[in-house]
Amino acid sequence: MRPRERAFVAALCAERAGLRLDHRPGYLMESALAPVARREGFLSTSDLVRAARDRADDRLSSAIVEALAPAQTAFFRDPEVLGAALDALPFHRGEPLRIWSAGCGAGQEVYSLAMLLAERRSPAAVEITGSDLSQRLIDKAEAGLYSPFEVQQGLSAGRLVEHFEQLGEGFAVKPRLRAGLRWRRENLLQDAPEAGRYDLVLGRYLLSSLGPSARTRVLALLRAALKPGGCLLLSPHDAIAAYALGLEPLGSAPGLFRQSAAVAQAA
Amino acid sequence: MKTCLVVDDSRVIRKVARRILEELGYRVAEAADGAEALAQCRAAMPQAILLDWRMPVMSGPEFLRRLRIEPGGAEPKVIFCSVETELGRIREALEAGADEFMMKPFDAGIVAGKLHAAGAA
Numbered sequence: 001m002r003p004r005e006r007a008f009v010a011a012l013c014a015e016r017a018g019l020r021l022d023h024r025p026g027y028l029m030e031s032a033l034a035p036v037a038r039r040e041g042f043l044s045t046s047d048l049v050r051a052a053r054d055r056a057d058d059r060l061s062s063a064i065v066e067a068l069a070p071a072q073t074a075f076f077r078d079p080e081v082l083g084a085a086l087d088a089l090p091f092h093r094g095e096p097l098r099i100w101s102a103g104c105g106a107g108q109e110v111y112s113l114a115m116l117l118a119e120r121r122s123p124a125a126v127e128i129t130g131s132d133l134s135q136r137l138i139d140k141a142e143a144g145l146y147s148p149f150e151v152q153q154g155l156s157a158g159r160l161v162e163h164f165e166q167l168g169e170g171f172a173v174k175p176r177l178r179a180g181l182r183w184r185r186e187n188l189l190q191d192a193p194e195a196g197r198y199d200l201v202l203g204r205y206l207l208s209s210l211g212p213s214a215r216t217r218v219l220a221l222l223r224a225a226l227k228p229g230g231c232l233l234l235s236p237h238d239a240i241a242a243y244a245l246g247l248e249p250l251g252s253a254p255g256l257f258r259q260s261a262a263v264a265q266a267a
Numbered sequence: 268m269k270t271c272l273v274v275d276d277s278r279v280i281r282k283v284a285r286r287i288l289e290e291l292g293y294r295v296a297e298a299a300d301g302a303e304a305l306a307q308c309r310a311a312m313p314q315a316i317l318l319d320w321r322m323p324v325m326s327g328p329e330f331l332r333r334l335r336i337e338p339g340g341a342e343p344k345v346i347f348c349s350v351e352t353e354l355g356r357i358r359e360a361l362e363a364g365a366d367e368f369m370m371k372p373f374d375a376g377i378v379a380g381k382l383h384a385a386g387a388a
Contacts, residue, residue, distance in 0.1 A: 157368035
């Protein structure tokens with residue numbers, strides 16, 4: 001790809017999804033777009049990008065942006081932190097609990113939470129929603145089907161045997177783990193999730209890929225989605241932004257914050 | 268320094284595994300079959316073992332069965348390494364006393380993750 005084509009792609013990603021790509025080397029852009037070019041029948045990534053630009057093709061443009069949004073690909077990323085976030089949930093209230101994983105990629109974080117909850121044998125009903133910019137990833141997440149390589153990213157053999165069943169060469173999440181999960185495609189720059197709905201919101205490895213104004217907007221959305229007393233889990237290096245919003249650090253895990261009930265009422 | 272014994276009849280696999288394990292800070296020993304591995308364990312019990320399933324002389328499962336009744340043989344974290352991707356086979360390996368199961372091909376990230384899951388890292 002030529003510098004002008006790369007600049008077009010960077011501008012497209014910034015405009016549509018708030019993504020900041022300027023610090024990423026060009027070859028990563030090429031390797032992320034190569035599968036899209038192949039799938040769409042172009043001979044090169046340059047041809048793909050020029051087609052999106054010259055025809056102002058909305059579908060191709062979306063495919064380009066979605067391919068460049070970084071996605072979490074591992075199960076049980078920082079498992080102690082996930083455990084601490086679940087510990088902070090008000091199970092004792094006996095009401096159904098709601099969790100939202102923002103930028104859930106192909107669903108690994110959502111299924112990790114579902115496995116942890118199943119292993120805790122909690123009687124409380126928990127509804128987990130995963131959302132992502134990419135429809136392809138949401139479709140994959142909903143299917144719950146992973147290759148042998150994918151299930152080895154962070155998933156123990158014991159959990160694989162316990163929670164998955166064989167499907168051809170791959171592994172499918174068992175139906176009982178998928179009950180209570182919801183999936184939606186969502187662009188956090190354009191769509192606003194329902195405010196005050198969730199007991200726990202996870203936005204890990206999400207903010208650092210965004211430009212400053214997109215980051216501010218997304219963080220405000222994540223916070224607004226919390227119920228009074230609800231918890232927000234961010235990557236440790238994004239934590240500074242949560243302090244600025246007046247969230248209280250919980251101390252049981254880096255990046256875990258609670259929306260104080262008082263602040264929520266005032267807001 | 269933590270030690271890991273790589274048991275595989277393929278020299279290429281042993282070499283790949285050695286490079287990854289050394290980068291993870293392990294001292295690495297190699298064995299080409301279960302009998303050789305058992306002799307090495309009797310001399311010095313490693314903290315972790317990467318174990319191939321099918322090997323000449325003595326297979327992986329046979330080695331594991333014998334290892335676990337050796338003095339100190341319950342200690343090493345054993346990770347089966349196989350081209351098999353059948354859940355039934357993975358379940359069988361865990362029931363035979365393996366701590367983890369790794370499907371080939373693997374990379375450094377997977378090896379590190381499996382050692383951690385097995386409790387060896």
